[in-house]
Amino acid sequence: MFEGRAERAHFLSPVMLKMPASYPFESRQAAFLALLDAHRVPVAVVTRPVNIYYLTGFRGSAGAAILGPDHHELVVDPRYILQAQSEARGVEVAETKENILKAVARRLSSSRVRRAGFEDTHLTCSDFEFLRRESPGVRWIATGGMVENLRAVKDDAEIEQIRRSCRLTSEAFEETLRLVKPGVRECDLAAEIEHRMKTKGAEGPAFETIVASGPRAALPHGRASEKTLQPRELVIFDLGAILGGYASDMTRTVHLGQPSRRVRTLYRAVLDSQQQAAAAVRAGISTRTVDAKARQALQSYGLAKYFTHSTGHGVGLEIHEQPRLGRAEKTRLQRCQVVTVEPGIYLEGLGGIRIEDTIVVSGDESEALTLASKNSWILD
Ligand code: ZN
Ligand code: ZN
Numbered sequence: 001m002f003e004g005r006a007e008r009a010h011f012l013s014p015v016m017l018k019m020p021a022s023y024p025f026e027s028r029q030a031a032f033l034a035l036l037d038a039h040r041v042p043v044a045v046v047t048r049p050v051n052i053y054y055l056t057g058f059r060g061s062a063g064a065a066i067l068g069p070d071h072h073e074l075v076v077d078p079r080y081i082l083q084a085q086s087e088a089r090g091v092e093v094a095e096t097k098e099n100i101l102k103a104v105a106r107r108l109s110s111s112r113v114r115r116a117g118f119e120d121t122h123l124t125c126s127d128f129e130f131l132r133r134e135s136p137g138v139r140w141i142a143t144g145g146m147v148e149n150l151r152a153v154k155d156d157a158e159i160e161q162i163r164r165s166c167r168l169t170s171e172a173f174e175e176t177l178r179l180v181k182p183g184v185r186e187c188d189l190a191a192e193i194e195h196r197m198k199t200k201g202a203e204g205p206a207f208e209t210i211v212a213s214g215p216r217a218a219l220p221h222g223r224a225s226e227k228t229l230q231p232r233e234l235v236i237f238d239l240g241a242i243l244g245g246y247a248s249d250m251t252r253t254v255h256l257g258q259p260s261r262r263v264r265t266l267y268r269a270v271l272d273s274q275q276q277a278a279a280a281v282r283a284g285i286s287t288r289t290v291d292a293k294a295r296q297a298l299q300s301y302g303l304a305k306y307f308t309h310s311t312g313h314g315v316g317l318e319i320h321e322q323p324r325l326g327r328a329e330k331t332r333l334q335r336c337q338v339v340t341v342e343p344g345i346y347l348e349g350l351g352g353i354r355i356e357d358t359i360v361v362s363g364d365e366s367e368a369l370t371l372a373s374k375n376s377w378i379l380d
Contacts, residue, residue, distance in 0.1 A: 001207050001238050001249055002309040002342055003320050023157060025057045026090040035146055043068030044117030044143050045104055050317050051147035058088040064104045075103050105134035117143030152314055152322040154336050159360055162338050165248035166358050166369035169241045172196035173372050180379055182231045182256060186211040190224035197241040206240035206247040206319045217351035232257045234351040247319045249340050250370040251356035254377045267353055271374055273297035273343040274355040277311055281359050281366040287329040294343040306345035314339050315358050337361040
């Protein structure tokens with residue numbers, strides 16, 4: 001899935017999830033403290049649930065972690081005390097019956113903290129105003145995005161989890177392909193895919209599965225509808241699973257029956273674009289260069305103007321995370337980042353074609369984790 005769609009908050013699933021034995025939460029906290037130190041921030045309050053999970057292992061939907069050389073605390077409300085006590089690592093769990101931010105302010109004041117970081121990319125203006133009012137002695141420093149930057153580079157256990165998530169997603173897709181024929185509804189195929197992902201162990205889909213056929217495939221945001229598939233149509237499938245907390249993301253486009261010469265050329269152009277951009281993915285390359293490769297390949301077919309979104313995004317605990325691969329991006333890829341490469345073209349009336357793989361960045365040849373075939377796209 002490319003960015004811009006309304007995203008489903010998969011992270012807040014209330015289900016107690018099957019997580020791998022353990023992630024190195026304490027060393028993640030140490031890396032975060034080193035980053036805070038480099039920015040001269042003595043202590044930071046982390047409120048974004050996905051970041052609290054990344055740093056501590058607590059997977060509830062509300063809470064605040066106070067982290068600094070002298071602070072290793074996780075404040076939660078009574079709903080989450082038992083879950084926090086069982087899941088959180090490297091922090092002391094504290095329960096509060098009052099507003100969590102009020103409890104955070106009280107703790108900072110009692111330990112005479114003068115400067116503290118907060119996640120400006122997550123706290124609402126009114127929550128921040130409240131926090132500031134409740135902590136008159138504290139100067140607040142914006143530290144939003146810091147944990148997200150740490151999360152962008154994965155460790156071996158995370159990469160293995162995403163690899164499994166990608167494998168499961170490819171399998172669910174390839175098994176469903178048998179059912180893809182004229183007369184079948186898009187929504188039934190989406191339901192079938194999600195059911196297969198779950199029976200293979202996924203906690204759920206990473207986002208609402210996209211099945212968009214015929215002219216509807218020209219809607220880059222096309223969600224699965226009650227439309228039935230027709231002969232000689234293109235069908236876009238964009239799907240991902242959450243497995244052990246980690247997402248996968250893939251897109252394949254198929255054609256029902258023998259395609260026209262025009263459609264064959266369009267498909268070849270998108271495949272060429274996807275392969276050229278994917279081949280450029282390696283540590284050190286700038287993200288905008290990868291994006292440019294995808295656009296240049298399409299331009300050589302005169303199709304660049306139909307490519308209306310960015311080339312890719314990071315994948316991890318969230319379906320869209322750092323780094324972004326777009327025209328205006330300025331970062332460079334690093335080893336052990338996981339990104340998608342997903343060029344697409346959308347032609348009104350005719351439909352659309354998008355191909356997306358999830359890829360691990362390495363020093364030389366990067367590894368595609370999405371294994372489903374891109375060549376068997378003609379369903380006869
Ligand atoms: Zn996708
Ligand atoms: Zn995507």
